[in-house]
């Protein structure tokens with residue numbers, strides 16, 4: 697599995713790098729970004745935080761806007777930031793921002809024209825960590841976080857694979873995609889009309905079914921324009937209470953859905969993951 701280096705920059709005594717590689721699960725070239733903290737230059741292996749971005753993003757939004765690298769350098773954590781979907785001329789797409797390229801929803805599509813390439817669940821859970829652990833000085837300790845569609849990805853992937861992650865966190869996650877317009881549209885397209893197929897990718901329904909007790913932290917802006925119609929944290933929190941799973945939920949007064957919000961709270965999320973990675 698060869699990697700092609702796309703770019704490399706020095707940052708907080710570590711390195712921000714971008715790579716391209718041919719992915720088996722998505723059957724196309726994929727690009728990801730990685731921040732390697734200074735400890736790796738001293739030959740030390742470090743744990744990894746996987747960050748899943750939201751609709752319309754690539755691997756570059758978080759790398760350039762969240763400001764996470766300073767604290768990652770201090771804590772000695774690598775940051776791995778994949779793209780949000782397969783891409784390319786041979787990959788199906790849709791004119792809307794919330795379907796197709798840039799909107800992979802971290803699932804394995806079963807429907808035409810999506811199923812050949814839209815297999816982001818397999819890519820994130822298996823293929824990418826295997827690649828990262830084979831090529832970089834990292835341990836097998838992993839944490840997972842994300843924003844909006846990526847918050848949905850972090851929650852569902854973490855809940856379904858608790859043995860693979862120490863902790864889950866999310867900013868403004870789509871908590872109950874089976875019951876919101878973004879989720880209903882994407883799941884109908886990628887998974888078909890049978891709603892029982894959708895349940896395997898819905899954090900609220902998964903928490904109810906699996907009751908996984910991994911540490912979970914969620915931050916949500918009170919002025920997020922998507923909060924009421926799309927994100928539905930109240931559905932997840934009600935289930936968490938019912939199944940007695942503790943969720944560290946913070947409603948952040950006055951913040952919206954943007955990377956200004958993420959950059960304000962990313963330090964708290966990195967320290968949360970670091971504490972659980974240390975204990976693992």
Ligand SMILES: N[C@@H](CCC(=O)N[C@@H](CS)C(=O)NCC(=O)O)C(=O)O
Pocket residue numbers: 749750751752753757761793843844845953954955
């Ligand atoms: N109305 C927005 C919806 C998409 C959106 O807000 N995307 C969020 C994630 S759900 C994002 O992170 N955008 C990229 C950025 O802010 O850098 C658009 O059309 O771009």
